[in-house]
Amino acid sequence: MQQLIDIKQDATSRQLASMQASVQESAEGQAQEKINQLNQAVNTQAKLIANQPQWTPLIEKLLAVTPGGIILNELIGDSEEMTLKISGQAQTRQQLIDFQDTLEGMDFTESLDAPLSNIIEKESVPFDMTVTLKKDSLHTSDAQGN
């Protein structure tokens, strides 16, 4: 009888130990697997969102500093080259020069390329210029700054 009890107790002890290990492994294993999946999804999303250009904050800022004498005809933005090409017409040469100075001082501007031909005319001055944008200027937090 005692032997039977001992045998039964051994069996349940083994079963218990096995269950404990199994529960722990199962929980850790499943959780680890889910964490890996989640990390992968988060990394993918973070990468995609980090590379998602936001043009509208930048354009709104550009419009906010464009004076009345300047008419913008064309905006071409390229997030790969990080450039914004602007063409339009200024009422006077001085207005265009002031506008260029303003753009050069904007927080999104890395550099401004404006050919001298822009300022040959004194009035009704057609212009083209290329703003090279700062590295992170197309991301929401930076573009909405200033």
Next chain:
Amino acid sequence: MPKATKKQSIWILVAIIAGLAALAGWFWIWPSLQHIDSGINTIQNQKGEIKQLEQQRGLAVEDDIDRYDQVTQNLSDNLVTEENLIKLIEELETIAGESGAEYQLSVAGEDDKDNPAAQKAPDQKDPSQPEPEQDTVELKLRLTGNFPQLLGALKKIENMPTVVNVPDIKIDKSVTINEGVEEDSGPQITGTSVTADYTLIIPLSS
């Protein structure tokens, strides 16, 4: 020493057997019974623990797993699959339609032959930029309307819950809207009708 009678011998034998039985009970049967009782208690406790662990495995882990699944699912929902791409296209059409501008949505490379600014030659791309590993679909959205309409549509697209990249934009309020203007007469400004070409790159969920 007087010899015991037969009756006395029997009683002595009974007494010896009873004594031996009592000793056996004291030294062997009683401890054994205690051991058995203790063993049964241990087994019952362990069975209780096993049952509890089974429940834990079934419930506690499931709670965590459910939470992980939910977060992962939410993240995955921000990416488009080939199956629900049509739904995203319909959303883009709705945004374009709601902006009040006329719109034309096309798959890149199919309808943009007349829109060279929106299409880059392969050799113009920066060779230092690695090709993305993610599968993508590239669309072209052309809107014609006034400037606030076009900017409003762009803003909505950029803020869609689904990841839609707008790597290139071209907003032009000159040539396309002036009929009868000679090509070399320079840009003509109306201020009321503007054309915007947006390149939309949609990452696909694998």
